[in-house]
Amino acid sequence: MWNLEAIVARAQVDFGAAGDPASLENAKARYLGKSGELTALLKTLGTLPADERKSAGAAINAAKERLEQALDARRAELAGEKLAARLAEEALDVTLPARGRTRGGVHPVMRTWQRIETIFQSIGFDIADGPEIETDWYNFTALNNPENHPARSMQDTFYVDMKDVDGKQLLLRTHTSPMQVRYARLHRPPIKVIAPGRTYRVDSDATHSPMFHQVEGLWIDEQVSFADLKGVYTDFLRRFFETDDLQVRFRPSYFPFTEPSAEIDMKFDSGPHKGRWLEISGSGQVHPDVVRNFGLDPERYIGFAFGSGLERLTMLRYGIDDLRLFFEGDLRFLKQFS
Ligand code: DAH
Numbered sequence: 001m002w003n004l005e006a007i008v009a010r011a012q013v014d015f016g017a018a019g020d021p022a023s024l025e026n027a028k029a030r031y032l033g034k035s036g037e038l039t040a041l042l043k044t045l046g047t048l049p050a051d052e053r054k055s056a057g058a059a060i061n062a063a064k065e066r067l068e069q070a071l072d073a074r075r076a077e078l079a080g081e082k083l084a085a086r087l088a089e090e091a092l093d094v095t096l097p098a099r100g101r102t103r104g105g106v107h108p109v110m111r112t113w114q115r116i117e118t119i120f121q122s123i124g125f126d127i128a129d130g131p132e133i134e135t136d137w138y139n140f141t142a143l144n145n146p147e148n149h150p151a152r153s154m155q156d157t158f159y160v161d162m163k164d165v166d167g168k169q170l171l172l173r174t175h176t177s178p179m180q181v182r183y184a185r186l187h188r189p190p191i192k193v194i195a196p197g198r199t200y201r202v203d204s205d206a207t208h209s210p211m212f213h214q215v216e217g218l219w220i221d222e223q224v225s226f227a228d229l230k231g232v233y234t235d236f237l238r239r240f241f242e243t244d245d246l247q248v249r250f251r252p253s254y255f256p257f258t259e260p261s262a263e264i265d266m267k268f269d270s271g272p273h274k275g276r277w278l279e280i281s282g283s284g285q286v287h288p289d290v291v292r293n294f295g296l297d298p299e300r301y302i303g304f305a306f307g308s309g310l311e312r313l314t315m316l317r318y319g320i321d322d323l324r325l326f327f328e329g330d331l332r333f334l335k336q337f338s
Contacts, residue, residue, distance in 0.1 A: 105338020258284020
């Protein structure tokens with residue numbers, strides 16, 4: 001009789017090859033549609049002898065059922081594939097780590113501040129802190145910088161709309177040097193102190209900022225000499241830069257509150273700044289008039305002071321070439337230090 005087995009086998013292959021619902025329905029039509037193969041066979045049933053008709057009909061129906069089953073299975077398969085594809089496409093990776101909270105870091109200038117404190121503390125210096133809004137007397141006059149003296153104009157500053165007891169306008173301190181006077185008037189010798197802090201001047205470019213940081217140093221006793229200044233400061237620089245490969249020189253200079261005064265220069269003998277003398281600090285032997293303003297007898301007490309810029313020390317330590325980077329708050333810059 002008809003080879004129903006072969007038809008079923010062919011149909012199963014065809015259904016399996018259909019890659020999407022539309023081709024599957026087309027394949028179905030070729031077997032079960034109006035002019036499909038099985039339909040055509042059913043139509044010929046009537047031509048068969050009556051005794052064969054029944055079994056032939058049953059065989060065709062059985063074949064038809066198997067095709068329907070194969071069809072359903074393939075439909076389910078295609079639907080499953082479609083769902084899987086959609087899931088893959090719209091995947092949400094819930095295991096992705098959350099953005100989380102980032103940790104803050106210490107600003108590079110603050111790192112310098114902390115290092116300086118640690119180093120000077122280890123050689124017996126006290127650490128003092130004082131007001132950023134100063135009186136004219138502490139900022140200038142007590143430091144031998146009399147009114148109308150031209151040296152004052154080197155430190156133009158910001159004034160506060162408020163007067164002190166002398167009737168002078170308050171100002172933002174132009175240096176940490178007033179801390180020499182404030183500290184010395186409250187302590188008895190030996191006086192050995194550093195005072196790091198913020199300072200202000202009307203200045204703004206690649207190497208100057210209206211707000212910057214200094215550290216003041218002061219050592220007063222009966223026999224503190226320039227040799228001590230040289231020893232202490234050289235040792236500080238070697239520890240700060242973590243190298244003995246540097247030289248220090250004292251270049252004569254002028255500050256009203258010291259006599260003699262010197263600019264401290266340093267030179268690295270290795271590393272990226274090798275070979276160039278770099279100005280690093282002001283310093284000097286404290287002027288007798290200033291010692292008197294400390295409330296001390298300059299015939300008995302003598303010592304040195306220095307004032308260094310923290311930004312400058314930080315730039316040299318980390319190889320930073322523009323001061324403004326410190327104040328822009330750019331995380332790409334700041335993250336490199338945390
Ligand atoms: N106060 C000075 C300045 O800001 C720096 C300075 C120079 C401080 C000499 C000192 C010193 O203590 O002895 O330019």
